[in-house]
Amino acid sequence: MSEVVCTCSGCVDVDVDVVALDQYKAVDFPRRLRSRAASGVQLMTTRNLKSGAVMRRTQTISTAKGTAAVWAIESERPGNTGICHDPYARRFTSTVFYLLIRLFAGYGERRTHGALTFIVCRSRYFDDYLKACLASGMSQLVILGAGLDSRTYRDPLQGVVKIFEVDHPATQASKIKRVKKVLGTIPTNVVYVPIDFDEETLDKLLAYGFDRSLKTLFIWEGVTYYLNWKAVDATLAWLGTNAAPSSTIIFDYEYAFASTRADRRHYLYSVLSCLDGERRAFCIKSGQIEDLLAGRGVTQVLDVSADQLKRLYCMGPNQDRTVAQKYAIVHAEIGRHQVQVST
Numbered sequence: 001m002s003e004v005v006c007t008c009s010g011c012v013d014v015d016v017d018v019v020a021l022d023q024y025k026a027v028d029f030p031r032r033l034r035s036r037a038a039s040g041v042q043l044m045t046t047r048n049l050k051s052g053a054v055m056r057r058t059q060t061i062s063t064a065k066g067t068a069a070v071w072a073i074e075s076e077r078p079g080n081t082g083i084c085h086d087p088y089a090r091r092f093t094s095t096v097f098y099l100l101i102r103l104f105a106g107y108g109e110r111r112t113h114g115a116l117t118f119i120v121c122r123s124r125y126f127d128d129y130l131k132a133c134l135a136s137g138m139s140q141l142v143i144l145g146a147g148l149d150s151r152t153y154r155d156p157l158q159g160v161v162k163i164f165e166v167d168h169p170a171t172q173a174s175k176i177k178r179v180k181k182v183l184g185t186i187p188t189n190v191v192y193v194p195i196d197f198d199e200e201t202l203d204k205l206l207a208y209g210f211d212r213s214l215k216t217l218f219i220w221e222g223v224t225y226y227l228n229w230k231a232v233d234a235t236l237a238w239l240g241t242n243a244a245p246s247s248t249i250i251f252d253y254e255y256a257f258a259s260t261r262a263d264r265r266h267y268l269y270s271v272l273s274c275l276d277g278e279r280r281a282f283c284i285k286s287g288q289i290e291d292l293l294a295g296r297g298v299t300q301v302l303d304v305s306a307d308q309l310k311r312l313y314c315m316g317p318n319q320d321r322t323v324a325q326k327y328a329i330v331h332a333e334i335g336r337h338q339v340q341v342s343t
C-alpha cells in the first residue's frame, strides 16, 4: 500500500491510502476462477486497469446484483424481522447472485466483520432519511449510481416527485430491461440518465430535465468505493453549484485504513473482486469527511458511524449482529448559497 497525497482541487491536504494496483493482478485470483477467464468471464487484470478507466464500458452490474441479493435475503427474514425491506430486490437481482449470497452469507459476514449487516443498516438509514426529506418538502430525487435500487418503484414515491436514476450506461441498460420485465412498464416520473462518473460531468442531468430550482435529495448509496477521487470531487462540486438551496445529499464511504493486505489476499475477497470487476478507489481516513466536504458548499454535515447504526437498528432478534466498522454514512445540506442581502 502506498501513501500519497491527493492532488485534486480542494483536497491537497488529505492523505489517502491508495491500494497498489497490482493487488488486482489476475495472478492473485483463485485458480478455478482464473480458468473461467479463458471461457469468457471478464477479469480485472493489470493490463486493463492500466487503460485508465476505473470502470469499463462492458462492466456488468454484478456489485448492484450482489447488494440487491443481500436486500432480498434480509427482506425474507421470518416475521418481518429484517432491518430493511425491499419488495422488489428478489425479482431485480439474478438467481445466481441470490443463491451465491444465500450460501455464503454467514461465512462472508464473519470474514468481513459485518459488511452485510452494514449494507442492510445503510439501506434502512437511507430509506428513513428519504422519508424525512419527503416530509420536509423535497420535490426532486436524484439517485446517483442507482444500480438495482427499487425506491423509484415503491409506493411512497409513486407520482410524488420527479426522479432521476443516474448510472453507468452498462448497468442502466440492464436495469431498464429488468424493470420492464418485473413491472411491465416504466413509471412516468422516472428519467434514466446514463453517465460514466469517471468520464463525464453531471451536466447531462440538465439536458435530461433536472430542475435547478427544486429542493432535491441526492442519494449516492454504495458508489463512492468504486470512483476515483477526481470523480467524487467533481460530483460534489457540481452539486454545490447546481443544486437548489437546502437540497441534501446522503452517501456512504470506506475508511482509508480498511482493506488490509491480509483481507486482499483472502479467497473471498479475490472471488468478489473477480466477480464485480470494479476497482475500489475512493476512501478517506476516519474523521476527515467534514474537512473534505467543507468548502464545497456543504453544510450541516452529519457523519453516521457503524456504532450508531447498530444502536438504531440492531435490537431484539438482531441484537447480536455486527455492523462493519470500516464504513460510514454521511449526509449534509448542499446547494447554491443564498445571496445575503445586507440591510
Ligand SMILES: C[S@@+](CC[C@H](N)C(=O)[O-])C[C@H]1O[C@@H](n2cnc3c(N)ncnc32)[C@H](O)[C@@H]1O
Pocket (backbone or CB within 6 Å): 054, 055, 063, 064, 067, 068, 144, 145, 146, 147, 148, 149, 167, 168, 169, 171, 172, 195, 196, 197, 198, 199, 220, 221, 222, 223, 226, 227, 278
Ligand atoms: C454497489 S453498486 C450500488 C448500486 C446501488 N446504489 C445500491 O445501493 O445497491 C455500484 C454502482 O455504482 C455504479 N458505478 C460504478 N462506477 C461508476 C462510474 N464510473 N460511473 C457511473 N456509475 C458507476 C455501478 O454501475 C453500480 O450501479
